[in-house]
Amino acid sequence: MKKTGHKMHPETHMTSLGYDPFLSEGAVKSPIFQTSTFAFKSAAEGKAFFELAYGLRDPKNGEQLGLIYSRLNNPNLQILEERLAVWDGADDCAVFESGMAAISTALLEFLKPGDLFLFGNPVYGGTSYFINHILTQFGVHIINFTADNTKNEIIDMVNKTGKHDKLKAVYIETPGNPTNAMIDIAMTKEISEHFSTEENNIPLMVDNTFLGPVFQHPMQHGADLVVYSATKYIGGHSDIIAGVVSGKAEFMARIKGLRTFLGNMASPWTSWLLMRSLETLKIRMEKQSFNAQKIAEHLVGHPKIERVSYLGLLEEGTRQKEIFDKQCVGSGGMLSFYIKGGEKEAFKFIDSLVIPKVAVSLGSTESLVEHPATMTHAEIPYEEKQYLGITENLVRLSVGVENHEDLIWDIEQALDKI
């Protein structure tokens, strides 16, 4: 795109930013750079590229890191990262072969043996396992809070560990899965600032998979890093596994450094598919959110439904609604509801649906339905599940881009079968 003074919206950038057709025979779409390594024009050029890659000297004016080797950089990966960074207003972005690769690499970079890690509970099952069973094996101390805790309560909890000066990272996922409970991002940033010092700038990381990058922009509310399972909305077609970290330059440089040596960057093919997906990201998410709102409204007050949990139906005057209005610009496509009865009724409903597939994962063009208590959240102890509202009659629906009247018809006929 030619340079103009006009500030474009992110969706306008998704078809062209970072790609010059005339470097690729005029191809309107970026080719797949399916190559492991890149030829240098001369030995001196190779030397200059390596000096920058290893930080052996500062770049001379305008000098950029050239292409070296696809574990370090590749055109598909670089174009994709430039486009993704736009959505979050981030300085830089790193794409990985899975959401878990993104999350685990970021956490390993900031946490060393003896450090303290503070996180909001619940988090995604894989993230929870990594924190509770793997970080702790490396001698990292962990402490968690929930959406119900106030700022002062959380600060007290950290102080009581006696390790507050060792706090090195703060992590939240909002809205939470599968109940849509939200955590105040700005409040959490105040907590990380409370414990930060000149030498220890504690990053706040936000898993933005459920609403981002279209309906929630954590960096505008103080987050330093935003993480995604790009397998979900960003990929959006249930055909790739990928992950993203975007954020402030000082933290991104460290994460990209570790990624180079763990070697878990996304491949050219995954990157190319994600570039394809980004072009429709906004219209997909808007349609999914529109459909979810229609379904949620239909389910409220239905004789077979006990309660509906959807961000587009939050009650005025509640703390959750206040957080939503402050940090979200749309309700998204994730909906959960409590069917009257227990597992038997929930299963009957799920098995009677004809449009949604019964599968975990979310954010794709097709609707997916699952039973959190026995599937995605099966390993959580019974009491904790009750506390989090993950009961046997809870059904989670990831709403796709199908016609909303067809989806409502399907849900209605499935409820009739109970």
Ligand SMILES: *Cc1c(COP(=O)(O)O)cnc(C)c1O
């Ligand atoms: C799926 C998911 C992850 C993990 O991502 P993968 O791509 O499966 O590795 C992390 N966080 C959330 C909120 C998720 O839904």
